[in-house]
Amino acid sequence: MWLIDIIKELLTKNGLIWAFLIVGVIYVASMYLNKILFKGKLNTFTIAMIIAMIISGLVGAKTGKTKGLADIPLFAGVGVLGGSMLRDYAIVATAYGAKIEEIKKGGLMAVISLLVGVVGSFIIGVIIAIAFGIKDVKDITTIGAGACTFIVGPVTGESIGASSQAIALSVAAGVVKSVLAMILIPTLGKALKINTPQAAMVVGGLVGTTSGTVAGLTALDPNLVPYGAMTATFYTGLGCLLCPSILYIIARAIFGA
């Protein structure tokens, strides 16, 4: 029908602002779900995120591609709104209002937690890889790197020449980590006493994975986002630095034939 064609054309042409409407509708739906089903006890953002995950998973299962809803041409604007350009720009803007004193207080601990976070995640990934019988030290290293973030994994794998299967696994490990961080940070936040800017900086350093940490902290307490996001954004860089170099050399010395 001509009207549907016009609407389709308009929505495709105005992808970015169409995405505002999509996210807005998801948000309103989440607010009402929260009110009606959970009596306002949950966080609207958490529900919006779960809905987004479900949509993205269902679409991904149908299309067999990797970009969720954005793989459907009609909804490509979601990819622009949620893409790295606007995301990073907005993450920087969240630093507005953060206090220098708080950052100074947590600074040293943030650096330590970054090191512990990268090396610790790497070791965990390596142990799992070995436990599952992976023999090649390049592949083991790559999976260790994937346990850092889904960017560190492929960057490391490609630079040391791991198998494409290991690289795919490392991306998956990083994605699992990101998704779990989104869910676990708000659920465990209270128990783990993530309630100060310093604690948020430590979380950012330990967990890394900017997308997961930022989404998780938003659901927990938006005021903590700038602090956690700041350390988390250094994590991937540090991981890309350490995994293919020092950590690979150490792994090779221990597990290399």
Add this chain to the structure above:
Amino acid sequence: MEIYGLAVLTALFLLGETIGYSLGKLLNVGDVGGVGFAMLFLILLTNTKYWNEKVSEKTKLGIKFIGAIYVPIIVAMVLQSNIIGAFKGGFIAFLSGGIAVVGMLLLTPLLSKYAKIKK
């Protein structure tokens, strides 16, 4: 004016990313914390006397607005994330990513306790 806020934010963002990418080039990796540097610059700027006394509310509003729409941006980010990929990776991916995140989260109280003692 609001556009000043957006302009300042972009300038700081690009400055931070330039540093991040330069560091990355130097060390032969990608971007080393460009966003983090940009955040640091923004925090330094907005904590100055000049910013708090001389800069107009409208300029600040430009930055605050972008900070505020960051929540819907995250929802959009989740909408285009590779959820299936996380499940398809099988046990190795699930365990290594999962244990990494749980293990590190459990370490959080320990390290943030030290952060408190430090001050």
